[in-house]
Amino acid sequence: MKKLVLVDGNSIAFRAFFALPLLSNDKGVYTNGVYGFTNMLLKIIEEEQPTHMLVAFDAGKTTFRHETFKQYKGGREKTPPELSEQIPFMHEVLDRMHIKHYQKDQYEADDIIGTMSRKGQEAGWTVKVVTGDKDLLQLVDDRTMVSLTRKGITDMDDYDSEKVHERYEIEPLRIIDLKGLMGDSSDNIPGVPGVGEKTAIKLLKQFGSLEGVYADLDKVSGKKLKEKLTDNKDQAMMSKQLATINLDAPLDGLTLDETVYEEQITEDVAALFKDLGFNTLLERIGYEAEIDEASKDIDIDYKLVSDIQKEDLENVSALLMEMVDENYHFADIQGFAVAGDNGCFVLETDQALNSQAFVEWLEDPNEKKVVFDAKRAAVALKWRGVDLRGIIFDINMASYLIDPSESGHDLSDIAKRRNLHYVFHDEAFYGKGAKRQIPERDTLADHLARKVQAMVELEPMLKKELQDNQQLSLLTDMEMPLSLVLAEMEFKGVETDRDTLVEMGQAINEKLQVIEKGIHEMAGTSFNINSPKQLGEVLFETLELPVIKKTKTGYSTSADVLEKLRPEHEIIDQILVYRQLGKLNSTYIEGLLKVIHPETGKIHTRFNQALTQTGRLSSTDPNLQNIPIRLEEGRKIRKAFVPSQPGWRIFAADYSQIELRVLAHIAGDENLIDAFNNELDIHTKTAMDVFGVRSDEITDIMRRQAKAVNFGIVYGISDFGLSQNLGITRKDAKAFIDKYFESYPGVQEYMTEIVQQAKLDGYVTTLLKRRRYLPEITSRNFNRRSFAERTAMNTPIQGSAADIIKLAMIQMAERLEDEQLQTNMLLQVHDELIFEAPEEEIDRLKDIVPDVMEYAFNLDVPLKVDYAYGSTWYDAK
Structure with missing residues (x-):
C-alpha cells in the first residue's frame, strides 16, 4: 500500500x-x-x-x-x-x-x-x-x-x-460550514458576528449545513440569533467559500x-547539518564519514624512528603532535611527526619525549616551527613539562582567519579545499563514539605522515592568502601571540574551592526543602514537584487554576505556561524559584565539581579561539563565561573561584560599553562621540532623545528600554526581537528604533554604507582586518539577503570589540612580565579580564590594568575600564 x-x-x-x-x-x-x-x-x-x-x-x-x-x-x-x-x-x-x-x-x-x-x-x-x-x-x-x-x-x-x-460533533466536511458561521479570527474570516463555536455546532447538528440553516431559517430558535443570521447571510456564505480548500x-x-520518497541520508545532508550546527541531528541520522578511497592510493615517504638525531631536525618546517580526544588537557598524545629538508619522521610519544635532542628542539625558540593549533600543542606539552617555543605559523588559525564561515578546520578539510586530497579526515580514520579506536602503529604512522606533509604544503599557500587579504599581521601579531597567552592561562587554571561548592549545594538543597514544604502547604497536599503529571494535577485539579495547555500525558506545566499563571496563585512563583534553584544545583554546582582537576584542585577551561565568526573567544569544559548571575545564588557560585595562594586577591577589570564605543568610532556619529567624550551615561542620553524628556524625568523603565535599544542596534535587532526583549508591541519597538536613528543619524548612515560596501566586496572587516564573508549579500532571495545585510552591520562592531580585548590580553601579559609581577591572568569573560595577585601588587594593578586596556587600541572615543578586587571572584565586583 x-x-x-x-x-x-x-x-x-x-x-x-x-x-x-x-x-x-x-x-x-x-x-x-x-x-x-x-x-x-x-x-x-x-x-x-x-x-x-x-x-x-x-x-x-x-x-x-x-x-x-x-x-x-x-x-x-x-x-x-x-x-x-x-x-x-x-x-x-x-x-x-x-x-x-x-x-x-x-x-x-x-x-x-x-x-x-x-x-x-x-x-x-x-x-x-x-x-x-x-x-x-x-x-x-x-x-x-x-x-x-x-x-x-x-x-x-x-x-x-x-x-x-x-x-466537533459534525462530519469533517462540515468544518467549512462551521467556519462560515463562526468565522476564523486567525484568517480574518468574518463569519456571522456573535455566533461562536457552540452555537454554530448546535445549528449544524440541527440543520446539517450552512445552506440547510438558511433553507429553514424560520425554525432557528432565538430572535436575536435569527436576526444575526438574516443580516449576515452573504457574509456567512462568503466565509464558507473562503474556508473551503x-x-x-x-x-x-x-x-x-x-x-516519491526513497529515504536517502547522503553526505549532502550531513554537510548541511554540520554547516547549520545540528550535531544532535547528525547523530540521529547515524552519519559516518568514509575515508576517501582515492587518498589511500597516494603514498607518503616517511621514516618511523625510535629515536631522532639532532641532524634529522635541521631545517624542519612542520611539527605535528597527534591527539584524538578533544580535551587536550587530559588527552593522550598518539605520536609526533616532523617534516622538512631531511624528509618526514614519525615518532611514538614516549620515545619522542624521552629524546633529549627532540625535547631541546621543541623548546628552542630559534628552531622555527609550523604547527596545527599552537595552543592545543603548547598546553599538552606543558602538562608533560615541555615548553614549546619557536612557533612561526599556525595552520588551523590561518585557515580560520581566511574564512571563519567554513564549517570545518580539520586538517583534511583545509587540505581538500586546496586540492590536497591525500589526508584522511580524523573522524573517518579513527571512528567516533563507541567505534573510536587507535589503529596499529604502522597505519597510524602513515596517517601522521600524510598530515605533516600536508602542513608543509599548506603553509606557503595559506601565507599568501593572508598576505593578499592584508591579514598576515592579524595572525602573527595577534592570534598567535594570544594563543600562547591563552595556553598559559589554561594551564595555570583557576583555583576552585570544592568545599564552598559543596556547601552551596547543601544550602540550595536546604532551601529547596523549605520551598518544597511551602509549596505543599499552599497546595494542601504532598506531591513530587519535579513530576509534570503530579504538578499538573495539583495546579489544575486541586487548585483549579485555568488550564493553559494540554499534552498527550496530561496538563502542560512548561515555563511559558507557569509564567501565564503567575497572577493566578502565589504558588507559581515558588515553583519557578524551585525549578531555577534545582537547575542551578545540578547543572552548575554539581557540574563544576566534576571538572575540578584531581591533582591541581583547579578548573582548567579551554578557550575556543577559532570558532566564532566575529572573533570572540568562547569557553568550554566548563563554560566559565556562562555562569548564571541573575539569581543571587548563581552569582554566589563565583565565591568558589579563589586565588591560588594565601594572601592573594582576585582582581577583575571590564570594558564599559565597549561595543557602543566601537560603534561611535566606526559610524563617526557626532552625537554618540560627544556623549562618550563628555562621559555622559549613554543609556540616559538615549532615553532623553527617544522619549524627549529631561534627564531628571527618566524612569528606570525608560532607561532599561533605552539600554535594550542601544545594545539591540549593535546586534542588528529587528522590531520583532526588540518587542520580545521588552514585552512591548512590534509597533512600539519600531518607533523606538526609528527614534534612535533620528537621534544618531550617523549610525543609520554607517549601516547603509557598510551594506553597500559589503555588496561590492563580498565581505566586511573589523578595524584590524578580520574578515567575514557574506556571499548572500547580493542574493535574489530577500530573506537570505536581509540576514547578510544585518550581519554586515553588526560584525565590524562585535568583531572589533573582540579584537581590542585580545590586544589588551597580549599587552597585559607583556606588561606583567616586563614589571616582573607575580600576578596571573586567569580568565577572559566577554569584555572582562580576571586576575589573581598578591595583596602588595593590587595598587600597582589599579594603574597598570586600566592603562593597558584603555590604550590597547586608539578610538575616537575613550575606552573606559572599571575594576574591582576581593578575596573571591564574587567579591571582585
Whole structure:
C-alpha cells in the first residue's frame, strides 16, 4: 500500500520557530525554526514510513481568495525576519533529503495539500496530512487522516472521521460550514458576528449545513440569533467559500509520481547539518564519514624512528603532535611527526619525549616551527613539562582567519579545499563514539605522515592568502601571540574551592526543602514537584487554576505556561524559584565539581579561539563565561573561584560599553562621540532623545528600554526581537528604533554604507582586518539577503570589540612580565579580564590594568575600564 504524507510547510515552520528559543549557530545564522522543522521531518519519516511525500508552502500574501474578500488574512503581523531568513534553509534541507516541495502563485499550501490528497485518495493510497491548521480537518475521510500539532511540534493529535466527530460533533466536511458561521479570527474570516463555536455546532447538528440553516431559517430558535443570521447571510456564505480548500488547484502538472520518497541520508545532508550546527541531528541520522578511497592510493615517504638525531631536525618546517580526544588537557598524545629538508619522521610519544635532542628542539625558540593549533600543542606539552617555543605559523588559525564561515578546520578539510586530497579526515580514520579506536602503529604512522606533509604544503599557500587579504599581521601579531597567552592561562587554571561548592549545594538543597514544604502547604497536599503529571494535577485539579495547555500525558506545566499563571496563585512563583534553584544545583554546582582537576584542585577551561565568526573567544569544559548571575545564588557560585595562594586577591577589570564605543568610532556619529567624550551615561542620553524628556524625568523603565535599544542596534535587532526583549508591541519597538536613528543619524548612515560596501566586496572587516564573508549579500532571495545585510552591520562592531580585548590580553601579559609581577591572568569573560595577585601588587594593578586596556587600541572615543578586587571572584565586583 502506497502512503502519501503531505506536510503544511508554513504551519510547521511557524510552529517550529515559536516553539524553540531564538537560537543561532556559530556563524550567527538563526536556526531554531529550521532545526525544529528538520526534527519534525525526521520524526514524520520515522513514524509514518511514507512511500511518497510532499511539503507545501504558501507562495505569497495574495491568493485567489483575496478577489472574494480583500481583507482575507488581514491584520496578521508581518512574519519576523528571524523566521523569514530560515525558510530558504528549510527548502535546502528538503532538497538535500530529496523530499519534494512545492508552492503555487495565488494558491495556499492548503489548496496544494487538498488537491494532492484528492489525487492520493482517487489512486487508492493512504494519505496523512501534517499541519497545525484545523482548517485541514475538512479533508479527513476514510483514506485521509490529519495530524494536528498541539504543543510546539512534538505532540500531535491524529484525527480520523470519528475523532473529528468526537471533537466537533459534525462530519469533517462540515468544518467549512462551521467556519462560515463562526468565522476564523486567525484568517480574518468574518463569519456571522456573535455566533461562536457552540452555537454554530448546535445549528449544524440541527440543520446539517450552512445552506440547510438558511433553507429553514424560520425554525432557528432565538430572535436575536435569527436576526444575526438574516443580516449576515452573504457574509456567512462568503466565509464558507473562503474556508473551503480547493481540491482541484492547477498544479502545473505536479503528479503523485513526483512525490516519491526513497529515504536517502547522503553526505549532502550531513554537510548541511554540520554547516547549520545540528550535531544532535547528525547523530540521529547515524552519519559516518568514509575515508576517501582515492587518498589511500597516494603514498607518503616517511621514516618511523625510535629515536631522532639532532641532524634529522635541521631545517624542519612542520611539527605535528597527534591527539584524538578533544580535551587536550587530559588527552593522550598518539605520536609526533616532523617534516622538512631531511624528509618526514614519525615518532611514538614516549620515545619522542624521552629524546633529549627532540625535547631541546621543541623548546628552542630559534628552531622555527609550523604547527596545527599552537595552543592545543603548547598546553599538552606543558602538562608533560615541555615548553614549546619557536612557533612561526599556525595552520588551523590561518585557515580560520581566511574564512571563519567554513564549517570545518580539520586538517583534511583545509587540505581538500586546496586540492590536497591525500589526508584522511580524523573522524573517518579513527571512528567516533563507541567505534573510536587507535589503529596499529604502522597505519597510524602513515596517517601522521600524510598530515605533516600536508602542513608543509599548506603553509606557503595559506601565507599568501593572508598576505593578499592584508591579514598576515592579524595572525602573527595577534592570534598567535594570544594563543600562547591563552595556553598559559589554561594551564595555570583557576583555583576552585570544592568545599564552598559543596556547601552551596547543601544550602540550595536546604532551601529547596523549605520551598518544597511551602509549596505543599499552599497546595494542601504532598506531591513530587519535579513530576509534570503530579504538578499538573495539583495546579489544575486541586487548585483549579485555568488550564493553559494540554499534552498527550496530561496538563502542560512548561515555563511559558507557569509564567501565564503567575497572577493566578502565589504558588507559581515558588515553583519557578524551585525549578531555577534545582537547575542551578545540578547543572552548575554539581557540574563544576566534576571538572575540578584531581591533582591541581583547579578548573582548567579551554578557550575556543577559532570558532566564532566575529572573533570572540568562547569557553568550554566548563563554560566559565556562562555562569548564571541573575539569581543571587548563581552569582554566589563565583565565591568558589579563589586565588591560588594565601594572601592573594582576585582582581577583575571590564570594558564599559565597549561595543557602543566601537560603534561611535566606526559610524563617526557626532552625537554618540560627544556623549562618550563628555562621559555622559549613554543609556540616559538615549532615553532623553527617544522619549524627549529631561534627564531628571527618566524612569528606570525608560532607561532599561533605552539600554535594550542601544545594545539591540549593535546586534542588528529587528522590531520583532526588540518587542520580545521588552514585552512591548512590534509597533512600539519600531518607533523606538526609528527614534534612535533620528537621534544618531550617523549610525543609520554607517549601516547603509557598510551594506553597500559589503555588496561590492563580498565581505566586511573589523578595524584590524578580520574578515567575514557574506556571499548572500547580493542574493535574489530577500530573506537570505536581509540576514547578510544585518550581519554586515553588526560584525565590524562585535568583531572589533573582540579584537581590542585580545590586544589588551597580549599587552597585559607583556606588561606583567616586563614589571616582573607575580600576578596571573586567569580568565577572559566577554569584555572582562580576571586576575589573581598578591595583596602588595593590587595598587600597582589599579594603574597598570586600566592603562593597558584603555590604550590597547586608539578610538575616537575613550575606552573606559572599571575594576574591582576581593578575596573571591564574587567579591571582585
